[in-house]
Amino acid sequence: MEQSHNKRSKKRRRENIKGAIGDQKKHRDETKTTTGLHIPSIVKVTNELSNVDFLELSSEFPEFKEEWEKLKSRQKEKSRQQSSSSSFGSNVDFHFNLALSRAILDKYFQLNLKSLPEGYLCPPIPNRLNYVLWMKQLLKESSSTEYFTKPRPIFRKGVDLGTGASCIYPLLLSTDTFTDGQEWKFIGTDIDEKAIQSAKENIVANGLETIIKVVKVLPTPDGGGSRTLIRNDEDTIITTPINTAMMEGSQFCNQIDFFLTNPPFYSTDNEATNVRSGDDRERTSMTSNESVYPGGEIGFALDMIYDSYRYQDKCTWFSLMLSKKSSLRFLQKEVEKILGLGRGSVRIAEFSQGQMVRWGLAWTFLSPCITSPAMQMEGGVCFQVKVETNDKDAAVAEVSARIKVFAKELKFLCLKCEEVSSSEILLSEQKQDVQDTRKDFEAQTTVCLMLKTSLSIKDDYTFVDVYPQLFSSRHDTAKLQKLEAMLVGEVQRSNRRWKRLQKKNEVK
Numbered sequence: 001m002e003q004s005h006n007k008r009s010k011k012r013r014r015e016n017i018k019g020a021i022g023d024q025k026k027h028r029d030e031t032k033t034t035t036g037l038h039i040p041s042i043v044k045v046t047n048e049l050s051n052v053d054f055l056e057l058s059s060e061f062p063e064f065k066e067e068w069e070k071l072k073s074r075q076k077e078k079s080r081q082q083s084s085s086s087s088f089g090s091n092v093d094f095h096f097n098l099a100l101s102r103a104i105l106d107k108y109f110q111l112n113l114k115s116l117p118e119g120y121l122c123p124p125i126p127n128r129l130n131y132v133l134w135m136k137q138l139l140k141e142s143s144s145t146e147y148f149t150k151p152r153p154i155f156r157k158g159v160d161l162g163t164g165a166s167c168i169y170p171l172l173l174s175t176d177t178f179t180d181g182q183e184w185k186f187i188g189t190d191i192d193e194k195a196i197q198s199a200k201e202n203i204v205a206n207g208l209e210t211i212i213k214v215v216k217v218l219p220t221p222d223g224g225g226s227r228t229l230i231r232n233d234e235d236t237i238i239t240t241p242i243n244t245a246m247m248e249g250s251q252f253c254n255q256i257d258f259f260l261t262n263p264p265f266y267s268t269d270n271e272a273t274n275v276r277s278g279d280d281r282e283r284t285s286m287t288s289n290e291s292v293y294p295g296g297e298i299g300f301a302l303d304m305i306y307d308s309y310r311y312q313d314k315c316t317w318f319s320l321m322l323s324k325k326s327s328l329r330f331l332q333k334e335v336e337k338i339l340g341l342g343r344g345s346v347r348i349a350e351f352s353q354g355q356m357v358r359w360g361l362a363w364t365f366l367s368p369c370i371t372s373p374a375m376q377m378e379g380g381v382c383f384q385v386k387v388e389t390n391d392k393d394a395a396v397a398e399v400s401a402r403i404k405v406f407a408k409e410l411k412f413l414c415l416k417c418e419e420v421s422s423s424e425i426l427l428s429e430q431k432q433d434v435q436d437t438r439k440d441f442e443a444q445t446t447v448c449l450m451l452k453t454s455l456s457i458k459d460d461y462t463f464v465d466v467y468p469q470l471f472s473s474r475h476d477t478a479k480l481q482k483l484e485a486m487l488v489g490e491v492q493r494s495n496r497r498w499k500r501l502q503k504k505n506e507v508k
């Protein structure tokens with residue numbers, strides 16, 4: 001395999017895989033969430049690899065041809081036995097998956113998946129590539145002033161938590177598809193000795209020893225991480241995935257661009273080995289380490305979310321792939337809690353490849369700028385206020401004053417109004433004595449609204465753009481939407497009350 005791989009790579013021209021990352025504005029999630037700056041949109045990420053031609057692959061890769069033939073015979077035999085057609089999917093086995101992944105990696109990336117012990121997870125390449133393409137896009141954004149107020153440079157260092165026996169993410173990340181020919185370094189961590197050994201073999205087989213390092217880390221204790229916010233480095237550090245990566249690669253992780261991971265899905269071995277409902281397929285071939293984590297993928301995500309708070313200055317993007325959409329909303333809210341108001345940005349992606357759909361969740365502690373394309377929410381209430389002056393400061397002061405009056409007179413919520421800067425106002429529900437809303441992680445302050453302004457002047461008027469951000473850990477969407485609508489009407493002076501007043505004044 002290795003020899004033929006090398007020969008082929010020399011002869012073959014690099015194939016260019018096209019990925020598609022949806023336009024954030026166009027692919028909105030139907031369920032409107034209540035946050036503004038936190039970007040509730042779902043971007044669809046897909047790539048051309050789902051259209052791989054099996055016939056073409058089998059003409060180039062004998063191992064694939066053989067496994068495909070075997071699969072077809074199994075399918076035929078099963079159909080004959082059960083006197084009805086047996087599906088392609090239910091006849092896929094470890095060896096077919098491996099041959100397919102090997103062929104795709106070789107053909108499109110000149111990568112050699114030399115080692116993958118039987119019973120270990122064989123990565124579907126199109127799905128893994130989607131995550132890599134998405135990460136590339138996230139980094140493009142976090143290093144651009146178009147998206148973030150203080151963009152971070154790209155340090156060209158990434159960490160894969162739970163890299164597995166294939167080492168698939170670091171392998172893909174080290175190709176030009178991600179690096180664009182730049183020099184990157186990656187660390188992959190894992191708790192599984194055999195997976196580490198196999199990952200190392202794959203690194204060597206591709207001559208990537210100077211680019212990828214894999215490290216064995218301690219497993220997470222049965223109860224999972226502390227799942228509370230810790231910034232103080234002296235506190236006890238539980239051996240959760242981010243913490244162990246930071247310990248083992250402390251120098252490397254001093255400033256990294258991202259953490260990415262495909263975490264174990266299940267919370268118990270039992271759950272992981274249950275036969276799938278709906279067909280007679282076994283669950284994907286996986287070891288216990290690969291499939292089980294305290295609290296399942298939600299537990300893994302919570303550990304990452306809470307740990308990310310500690311390392312917010314050291315890493316630009318924290319991210320993970322999720323198997324269930326239902327996990328997303330809950331986790332998104334958890335991320336919003338730790339980011340706090342007005343800071344950070346959350347991104348969600350749908351990795352869709354054939355029938356397989358997975359979800360990406362990423363967050364950064366960098367603050368997005370209000371003019372960022374990702375901020376332009378469809379259906380959001382970014383609104384413009386026309387003020388009769390050509391003095392910018394006076395216009396902002398006028399809008400601020402209107403917001404303050406609105407907050408004071410609002411009946412159904414008791415709002416406290418703080419002027420954070422001349423262009424930023426924070427409204428928070430007055431509850432218990434919360435000293436600093438922005439730092440108050442537990443978000444006892446349950447409704448907050450942040451407004452930023454940008455200006456344009458035309459004739460004798462100044463147009464002030466207002467971008468509200470609604471955040472609530474307690475109130476439902478309906479209440480927040482009502483608040484949104486009232487805010488626009490009052491500040492813009494476009495509601496019925498203001499129209500009546502205007503009419504009255506005209507009559508006078």
Ligand SMILES: C[S@@+](CC[C@H](N)C(=O)[O-])C[C@H]1O[C@@H](n2cnc3c(N)ncnc32)[C@H](O)[C@@H]1O
Nearest residue numbers: 123162163164190191192220241262263289290
């Ligand atoms: C679902 S597999 C993903 C493997 C590979 N990244 C992929 O996408 O195909 C999850 C991996 O996480 C590893 N793992 C489980 N707990 C971990 C922990 N606390 N720290 C690091 N890795 C862990 C497992 O051994 C396994 O290799």
